[in-house]
Amino acid sequence: MKIIGKFAQILFFICLPLLVFTGSVAWAVNSTWLYTSGFEKYDVQQILAQNGLPLTENDLDNIARDFVHYFNSSEEFIHLTMQINGQAVELFNEEEIIHFKDVKGLFRLDYAVLLGTFIYCLIFTAGCIFWRRGKYDSFLARSAVIGSGVSLGIMLIILIAILLDFDSLFYQFHLISFTNEFWSAEGNMLLLFPGGFWYDMFTYGALFAVGLALIPGIAGGIYMLFVRRRKSDQYPQSNRQG
Numbered sequence: 001m002k003i004i005g006k007f008a009q010i011l012f013f014i015c016l017p018l019l020v021f022t023g024s025v026a027w028a029v030n031s032t033w034l035y036t037s038g039f040e041k042y043d044v045q046q047i048l049a050q051n052g053l054p055l056t057e058n059d060l061d062n063i064a065r066d067f068v069h070y071f072n073s074s075e076e077f078i079h080l081t082m083q084i085n086g087q088a089v090e091l092f093n094e095e096e097i098i099h100f101k102d103v104k105g106l107f108r109l110d111y112a113v114l115l116g117t118f119i120y121c122l123i124f125t126a127g128c129i130f131w132r133r134g135k136y137d138s139f140l141a142r143s144a145v146i147g148s149g150v151s152l153g154i155m156l157i158i159l160i161a162i163l164l165d166f167d168s169l170f171y172q173f174h175l176i177s178f179t180n181e182f183w184s185a186e187g188n189m190l191l192l193f194p195g196g197f198w199y200d201m202f203t204y205g206a207l208f209a210v211g212l213a214l215i216p217g218i219a220g221g222i223y224m225l226f227v228r229r230r231k232s233d234q235y236p237q238s239n240r241q242g
Contacts, residue, residue, distance in 0.1 A: 035064035148217025
């Protein structure tokens, strides 16, 4: 039984960082605020206008919502059409559209890993709480603290790598993640999403992951302190009885 418990705990240590990471990616993908704040910060509206695509702020807000919808829909390809001087203009070219399909595939993989790790962590937690009730509570708390520490360590390493050399990290990410070079296609994609936009999104995502990683660690730490205090309160009573 101890071997099974140790194996389950090690698997928990693997799943918790993955849960934290994929959870932060899912949050970033679905945060329209990250899109719109990036558009504003990097003057995307002005840059697009200078390149013959005069869009309003409302247009950019709609683009942000359309991306969130696309990444969560069953649509294979994204097609964003903007009205420019009374004419319908396709926002992205063919290579860019294929690239966004590849990106959507990565996000679908992220969702799958998120769901799988969440289910395992939930089962592990429920098992520790309800199996021979009370016996494995401290085991769960210690596992949460250690798993949180592992998650924090990984996320902090990623955050430091982002801060030190984001360009190289971003480039290597594309080489590993995609089988084609459509991610470098020249068009409105690069104007809409400049390098600084992705730097901010990765940074916010890593910080969000750090916040997620702290939750189980804090909860487990509080429980361990509670148990230790309760035992220390009971210890003088046992001495008096003796």
